[in-house]
Amino acid sequence: MPATLEPIKAFACTFADCAASFDTEKKLISHKKNSDEHDYCYKCNLDFGSYDDLARHKAFAPDKHNRACRICGEEFKSISGLKRHTELSHKVKQKLPCIGCNEEFPAPAMLIEHLEFGHCEVISAQQFMGHVIHKHLVVKLLDSGDAHDRFMQKISQYDAALDHEDGGGVGVENYLEEEHDEAKAVSHPAIQPEYAQDAVHQTGGWPTLAQGRNASGSSSLTSGMDRMSLRGADSDTIIGSSSNTIDGSAAPSQGSKHQVNMWGGRSAKKLFPQAKPTPAATKEFTIEAIDKQDEEQHGANIFKTRFWDPLAKEYNPNRFWNGVIEKYLCPFMCEQVLANEAEMRDHILVAHRVSRAKCPYCLKYFDSVTALMCHCQSRGSKCQVNKADKFGDFLNRLTGGFLTVEEKVRPDHIQNETVEVWNAETQEMEKYTPPTVKYLEYRSSKPVDWKEPTRVAAQIGGGSTTGTFNYRNQQSQW
Structure with a gap:
């Protein structure tokens, strides 16, 4: 059909x-x-x-x-x-790279989970926790002046025992400052060395250099050199000869003030046109060199170095050695006295580790930093910690300096046009601008106490599929 x-x-x-x-x-x-x-x-x-x-x-x-x-x-x-x-x-998509292995994550909680639970091949879980604890230690020292003074007392003996003078000795620049004028009035002539100068017999001046066309192959200088002998007398040497000029003209005497221009008034650019200019000497300024200089002048900076952390490269337990009682003092505010270095290491790694994290707004406890990070990044939760004025400071302390945050306008709301709309109440056309919505832009950052991992050159056998491997706690790449 x-x-x-x-x-x-x-x-x-x-x-x-x-x-x-x-x-x-x-x-x-x-x-x-x-x-x-x-x-x-x-x-x-x-x-x-x-x-x-x-x-x-x-x-x-x-x-x-x-x-x-x-x-x-x-x-x-x-x-x-x-x-x-x-x-x-409608959350804004973000990419947060890990500063250790460069793997990217779409959410801040996923990046913190990657670091906290040891999924990163460069930054271990203990190293991440060391940065977090360091932030808490610095905050404690800044909040209480007594805590900072007590901390400086613990490391004072070590700093006082250091001597950074390269030349050694005792400086006496201002030792006679009060009697400076009287010291200048006393005459102390310098002691002259006693030596006998060898007599040099010279009958004529020094030979002049050959200049351009005036130089000839049969000069008296060449003939004089031909007459030189290993066993010859003084009269046979070129210095002892009376004819020590090249073109027959007399050379200037040794005591003469007038000096002959050996290049004939020509500059180096004319003499050597193909020569490249000598590059200026460059100096390398590195962060490590500046930190070392600051440490020598002002002592170790607790805000930039983790010399208290046994897992850090700059760890130095001798800073907390007390020579009076001959024991180690805990760097933290627990005031624990430890018998040896091994006991101090175990005490720091066990007793001073973050076991629970607390939200400062709703006062809830979480079992991990990742769980608290999930709580903070949720903009729609009842807790308004992410809308607080100092949320950025809290996030930086919570993550050990690996994350920073800034509130920005959504990219699709930046171009916010103004239009004319009809107002039924006033019976007039009025300008209207739609409301803008903001979001939290998270960014990966490096902690202040961050030190770049040392990389070895190669590894024979083994390795991973990602092209990186670990050798004695040192990260490397194939």
Whole structure:
């Protein structure tokens, strides 16, 4: 049976790619409103080519669409509801690289989990925890002046025993400062060495250098050198000869003040046109050199170095050695006295490790730094710790300096246009700017006490599929 063609009805669909038609306009509007293939605004009776254009139309028409999301077009009764929806449902994609292995993560909690549980091939879990504890130690020292003074007392004996003088000896620059004038008045002539100068017999001046065309192969200098002998007398040497000139002219005497220009007044550029200029001497300024210089002048800086951490390269237990009681003092505020270096190492690695993390806003405890990081990054939770003024400082301390955060306007809300809308209450056209929504932009950072891992050159056998390997706690690459 052949197919029958339905006649075109009075109201055809206004979308070009749709062949449907209807008897009434009401059915046509219901078709465009309920169809998933049509982007149609039934309140304004407007057709749009894409869903993004429809959502943007709703966002800039609050007189008919309340507060609409620019991304999905969902409408809300308040600005707070709109912002909460955007923060939870339309999160901005971020890439957070690990400073150790360069692996990227889309969320800050995933990066902290990567570091805290030892998934990184460069930064171990204990090293990460060392940076976290170092932040807590520095905060404790800054909060209480007594704690900082007590800490400086523990390391004072070691700093006092250091001697950074390269030359040694005792300086007496200002020893006679009070009687400086009287000391200058006393005459102390320098002691002259006693030696006998060898008598040098010279009958003539020194020979001049050959200049350009005046030099000849049969000069008296060459003939004089031919007459030199290993066993010859003084008269046979070139210095002892009376004819010690090249072109027959007399050479200037040794006591003469006039000096002959050996290059004939020509500069080095004319004499050697192809020669390259000597590069200026360069000096290398490295962070390690500056830190070493500061340590020699002002002592170790607890804010930049972890000399208390047994897992750090700059670890130095001798700083906490007390020569009076001949025991070690714990660097922390527990005031524990330890008998030897091994006991001090075990005490620091066991007693002073973060076991639980506490949120400063809602006062909840979490079993790991990663769990607390998940709690902090959720913008829609009841806890408002991520909206606090000092959230950046807390995050830096929580993660050991591996993360920083900054609140920014969403990229799709930066171009915020102003449009004219109709105000039904005033019966006038007014300017309207849609509300902007902000987000937290997390970035990977290096802690202040970060030291680049030492890399070895090669490894024979073994290795990993990622091209990196560990050799005696030193990271390397194939």
